[in-house]
Amino acid sequence: METKSTFNMAPFLGVRLGSVIMAVGGCLLLGLVSGHILSDYYQRLVWLAGLYVTLSVSLNLINGITGQFSIGHAAFYMVGAYVGGFLTDTFFNRAHIPDLLWLTLMAIAGAIGAAFAGLFVGLPSLRLRGDYLAIVTLGFGEIIRIIVQNTKEVGGSYGMNIDHKIPAVWIVWLLAVICIAVSRNLLKTARGLLFLSVREDEIAASAMGVNVTSIKVTAFLLGSAFAGAAGALYAHSEGFITPATFGMDVSFIILTMVVLGGTGSITGSIIAAVFLSMLPEFLRQSDPRTGEAITLSGSSVVACLVAVVIAVALVKRIVDVGKENKRALDLFFAMSAGGVIFSFSILKLLNRAKEGKATKLTRFALYILAILAGFAYQALFSRLLGKYEPLAHKVIPLEQLRMVIFAVTLIVVMLLKPNGLLAHHEFSWSWVKRLFGFKAPETAVAS
Amino acid sequence: MSLLQLEDATIRFGGLIAVNSVSFSLEKGEIFGLIGPNGAGKTTCFNLITGVYKPTSGSIKFNGKEIAGTPPNKVAKLGICRTFQNIRLFTALSVLENVVIAGALRAKTGLLSALAYMPNAIQETEQLKREAMELLQILDLQDVANVRSCDLAYGMQRRLEIARAMATKPDLLLLDEPAAGMNPNEKVDLMNTVRKIRDLHGKTVLVIEHDMRFVMNLCERIFVLDHGEEIAQGPPQEIRNDPKVIEAYLGEAV
Numbered sequence: 001m002e003t004k005s006t007f008n009m010a011p012f013l014g015v016r017l018g019s020v021i022m023a024v025g026g027c028l029l030l031g032l033v034s035g036h037i038l039s040d041y042y043q044r045l046v047w048l049a050g051l052y053v054t055l056s057v058s059l060n061l062i063n064g065i066t067g068q069f070s071i072g073h074a075a076f077y078m079v080g081a082y083v084g085g086f087l088t089d090t091f092f093n094r095a096h097i098p099d100l101l102w103l104t105l106m107a108i109a110g111a112i113g114a115a116f117a118g119l120f121v122g123l124p125s126l127r128l129r130g131d132y133l134a135i136v137t138l139g140f141g142e143i144i145r146i147i148v149q150n151t152k153e154v155g156g157s158y159g160m161n162i163d164h165k166i167p168a169v170w171i172v173w174l175l176a177v178i179c180i181a182v183s184r185n186l187l188k189t190a191r192g193l194l195f196l197s198v199r200e201d202e203i204a205a206s207a208m209g210v211n212v213t214s215i216k217v218t219a220f221l222l223g224s225a226f227a228g229a230a231g232a233l234y235a236h237s238e239g240f241i242t243p244a245t246f247g248m249d250v251s252f253i254i255l256t257m258v259v260l261g262g263t264g265s266i267t268g269s270i271i272a273a274v275f276l277s278m279l280p281e282f283l284r285q286s287d288p289r290t291g292e293a294i295t296l297s298g299s300s301v302v303a304c305l306v307a308v309v310i311a312v313a314l315v316k317r318i319v320d321v322g323k324e325n326k327r328a329l330d331l332f333f334a335m336s337a338g339g340v341i342f343s344f345s346i347l348k349l350l351n352r353a354k355e356g357k358a359t360k361l362t363r364f365a366l367y368i369l370a371i372l373a374g375f376a377y378q379a380l381f382s383r384l385l386g387k388y389e390p391l392a393h394k395v396i397p398l399e400q401l402r403m404v405i406f407a408v409t410l411i412v413v414m415l416l417k418p419n420g421l422l423a424h425h426e427f428s429w430s431w432v433k434r435l436f437g438f439k440a441p442e443t444a445v446a447s
Numbered sequence: 448m449s450l451l452q453l454e455d456a457t458i459r460f461g462g463l464i465a466v467n468s469v470s471f472s473l474e475k476g477e478i479f480g481l482i483g484p485n486g487a488g489k490t491t492c493f494n495l496i497t498g499v500y501k502p503t504s505g506s507i508k509f510n511g512k513e514i515a516g517t518p519p520n521k522v523a524k525l526g527i528c529r530t531f532q533n534i535r536l537f538t539a540l541s542v543l544e545n546v547v548i549a550g551a552l553r554a555k556t557g558l559l560s561a562l563a564y565m566p567n568a569i570q571e572t573e574q575l576k577r578e579a580m581e582l583l584q585i586l587d588l589q590d591v592a593n594v595r596s597c598d599l600a601y602g603m604q605r606r607l608e609i610a611r612a613m614a615t616k617p618d619l620l621l622l623d624e625p626a627a628g629m630n631p632n633e634k635v636d637l638m639n640t641v642r643k644i645r646d647l648h649g650k651t652v653l654v655i656e657h658d659m660r661f662v663m664n665l666c667e668r669i670f671v672l673d674h675g676e677e678i679a680q681g682p683p684q685e686i687r688n689d690p691k692v693i694e695a696y697l698g699e700a701v
Contacts, residue, residue, distance in 0.1 A: 012566060185564035190551040190572045192561055193540070197548045200537035207497060207531075209523035209552030209615055218558060424539060 023177045031170030043169060047237050049277045050172040051230045054179045056257035056273040057266055058226035061183055063255070064264035065192075066219035067199025069134045072121070072141030073254045076224035078246035079117045079144060080110030080231025082154055085162045085241055092164050103166045103236055107175065107229040114228020115221050117144065122220030126213055129202075141251055149243040159242030166236040175233060179226045183266050187426075195219060199264075260413055262420025267427040272420075280406055448511050450475045450651050451527075451619055455505035456495055456515075465491045467675040468505065473619070478645055478652045480666030480683075482659075484695065488675040489655045490532055493621050496653075497529050498522040509619070524552055529621035530608035532655070538597035542588055542607055545596050546579035547572070549614035579614060586610045586640060602633045606640075613644065620644065622654040626661050634658065638665050663687065671695070 034046045059073045084106040092102060125136045149157045186192030197205040198215045206212050235241050257276050261268025413421065449472035456469045466488045473479050481489050494500045496507060501516035508514065514522060528549075537545050554575070560568045583589045586606045591599060596607060605625055612620055622641070626634045638661060644650050656662045662669060663683040671679040671686060673695045679686055686692055 009566065012569075016564075181564075182562050185562055188564065188572070189556075189561040189568045190547050190554055190575045191556065191558060191568065193544055193548045194551055196540055196544070197537050200539060201535050203499075203519075204531065204535035204537065205548070206519040207499075207523060207529055207535075208549040208611065209520050209528075210548070211520050222562075 023181070024174065027170040027173040027177060030173055031168065034169050043167075044237075045278060045281055047167070047169045047172040047233075048281075049274050050169070050176045051234055052254070052257065052273040052277040053176040053270050054172075054226055054230040055254045056261070056269040057176070057179045057183055058223045058230075059254050060258045060261075060264065060266060060269040061186075061195075061226075062219050062223040063258050064262075064269070065183070065187070065199065066195045066216060068216055068219060069130055070137040070220070070223075071134050071251050071255050072137035072139075073223075073227055074246045074248070074250035075121075075137075075141035075144040076114040076117055076227035077231040077234070077250065078148065078243070079114045079224075080107075080228030081235040081241050081246070082148060082160070082231075083113035083228070084110040084232025085160050085235040086154055088236065089160070089163055099166045100168065100171070103168060103171060103233070106232045106236060107171070110232025110235075111225040111229040114231065115225040117228075118220040118224025119217065121224075122217045126216055138248070138251070141248065145243050145246060155242070157243060159240060159244075162235050162239050162241070164236075165239040168233075168237070172230075172233050172237065175226070175229055180266060180270065182222070182226075184426075187266075196264075256410060260410065260420055262417075262422040262424060264424050265420065265422040265426055267425070268420050268422035271422070276406075279409065280402055449473055450477075450510065451496070451653070452508040453492075453496075453505070454508070456492070456502045456507055457504045458491060458495060458500055458502050465675050466495065466502075466672075469672070469675075469677055470505075471670050471677075471680060473651055473653060475618075475651055476645065476649060477668065478641065478654065478666050480662045480669040481653060481655045481672065482657070482662055482669060482686075483672035487672040489672055490623060491675075492672070493529055493623055493653075493655065496522075496621065497527060520552075523615055523617070526616075526618040527621065528612040528615040528617035528619075530605075530612050530623055530625060532623040532627070534604050534608060536596040536604060536607060536611070538595070540596060541593050542583065542596050542599065543576065543579055543592040545607060545611050546582055546614045547575045549611045550575045550578055550616075552615055579610075582610045582613050585613075585643070587636075602629045605629065606637070609640070609644075613648075613650075617650065619651045619653065622652060622656075624655055624657060626656055626658050634661055637661075641665060 030046070034043050038046065055073060055077060059070065062068050062070045062073075087106060087109055088102070095102065097105070121137060121140045125133050128136055148154060154160050186195065194205070194210050194215055195218075197208070197210055198212050198219075202212050205215075231246075253276065257272040258269055260276065261270070261272035417423070452472040454470050456466060457464065458466050469488075469492065471479075481492060483489050491500065495502050495515070498514065498517045498519045498521070506513055506515055509522075509525060509527060512525075514525065514527075517525070537548060540548075554571055556565070556568045556571050580589060580592065583592055586609060588603060588606060588610060591603065596604065599607060605628070609620075609622065609625060612622075625641070626637055629637060641652055641654070642665070645652055654662070654666065656665075663686075666683060668680070668682055669686045670677065671689075671692050678695055679689045679692045681689075
């Protein structure tokens with residue numbers, strides 16, 4: 001299997017130029033489009049999602065790729081935000097620098113500040129592994145937050161106003177793209193594999209000449225720098241920061257994104273970040289356009305929960321019995337609302353009954369049937385429960401259920417996919433080709 | 448000058464003297480066996496040589512340079528690489544990636560060019576992959592290059608450990624029970640492979656092994672360790688007939 005060097009400069013430059021133009025152009029377009037057609041509220045969601053993508057992909061660099069269990073990521077985010085905010089409040093009026101350049105400078109300043117913090121927490125905790133490191137990073141995050149809370153110069157617990165807001169959706173997303181590109185590049189080169197080797201086995205890695213210490217410090221530096229840059233952008237987009245914005249819950253949400261997406265998978269982190277940052281917002285109390293509260297009847301809520309439990313149990317059993325027909329399963333996970341979950345679990349049962357002999361058309365018909373069955377179930381069950389007085393007249397605002405649905409979603413996903421949505425897999429063009437049947441799937445080699 | 452020289456190497460853990468004043472030296476191009484009953488201190492010797500432990504006293508010289516207490520990653524760069532008794536592969540990674548990682552200690556491109564995916568980083572990675580494929584061919588693993596290493600059969604995992612250690616291009620290869628868990632045919636293959644590594648690639652090999660037939664056939668000199676102390680040293684024929692060795696370890700003549 002001798003392969004000659006296939007490297008050519010010209011196509012490399014072409015691809016590089018193309019991808020840079022596409023990245024910048026895509027971000028500009030996103031910024032332009034969201035600026036023109038979306039309301040302020042939805043625009044905020046767009047840049048918030050971008051920031052969370054940066055945060056989860058950068059934490060994935062520390063947690064997933066290098067295997068250092070850090071749960072204090074919000075602290076680096078906070079350091080970046082306060083460094084950026086403080087510098088803008090102090091120097092912007094005297095500096096006479098154009099907005100966008102200033103914002104870029106602030107992102108870099110935030111990154112440097114957070115990288116120092118990363119070094120600060122990385123160095124002493126190098127001897128620690130697993131849970132012990134997790135506790136140290138958690139403690140570190142709280143220390144930073146409490147220090148800021150008690151520093152009057154940056155507003156203490158009242159928070160700090162950033163006098164000059166510079167909202168730029170496209171820069172936020174450009175940062176996310178850079179963070180993704182850096183992670184992906186790392187995994188494609190021999191040097192990046194060293195980070196994975198530290199995750200896999202530190203003793204073996206050091207016996208193979210890997211400087212475990214420097215790899216860990218580098219991972220902390222890189223990860224925290226990106227979080228810091230995201231923090232600075234947050235400060236300038238939102239215009240107001242308080243220590244409470246960067247509490248432990250934010251750290252945990254970011255960690256949840258990484259784990260939910262599949263520890264180590266960049267694609268998984270991105271999907272989970274967008275999904276989890278949007279989900280609670282979409283479940284908010286009132287429709288931002290009409291201001292009307294969205295409510296659910298008590299019976300349908302109970303019906304949903306029961307459907308989720310039944311569906312999880314059914315699918316769990318099927319997944320344990322046989323692992324064939326993975327694609328249908330993946331499609332299944334893409335849908336997660338109660339009734340739809342239920343319908344797909346019926347579908348799985350039907351598919352199993354047919355032992356995979358179904359043609360594309362019958363399978364499609366089955367999908368439709370299953371979805372209809374889901375709706376039928378939903379209607380029937382709500383109706384039955386409706387006869388039960390306390391539930392029939394109970395109206396529950398969605399707001400109250402927001403975190404319940406959020407939590408249930410997490411539990412369901414983790415039960416069904418313990419390795420996260422994508423496990424160790426990454427998005428690749430060959431995967432797309434396989435999905436659409438252009439290429440035979442690679443056969444796994446049995447052990 | 449010998450390639451590796453241990454002089455009165457001693458390490459104690461609290462009251463326990465795991466290795467007591469052990470001295471031996473390896474000549475370049477030699478296949479040297481280290482045997483002894485369980486708990487005799489063989490793997491501890493490996494750990495002393497590779498810098499996992501710092502000897503309490505005594506010296507370890509490699510190419511005439513003192514290496515006692517040098518951290519493992521620097522020892523690997525000096526040209527000593529080892530395999531592990533309890534297999535320690537990078538389990539979630541592919542066979543090829545395992546070997547590329549070991550080869551990367553010779554990488555010259557910096558982190559920044561890797562992060563920016565610069566041409567030199569790409570070329571270097573390709574080069575390392577080619578070298579890794581060559582090594583996999585030597586150990587007959589080329590067909591499973593893209594399989595996750597934890598999915599390999601046991602004997603293959605042992606061979607991959609050797610391939611990975613070879614990828615660091617060491618002068619001295621330390622094999623810790625390379626034949627454990629292999630069937631007789633695989634053991635013969637392994638013996639030939641180790642000889643090939645020595646003959647074609649000019650490596651010096653230090654091997655710990657419990658299988659007497661394997662050790663006696665493969666090694667040119669053998670060192671016998673019991674309770675952390677030397678009890679015999681010499682060519683296989685001598686060791687086989689040494690009454691102290693027979694008493695302490697072999698139990699019967701082989």
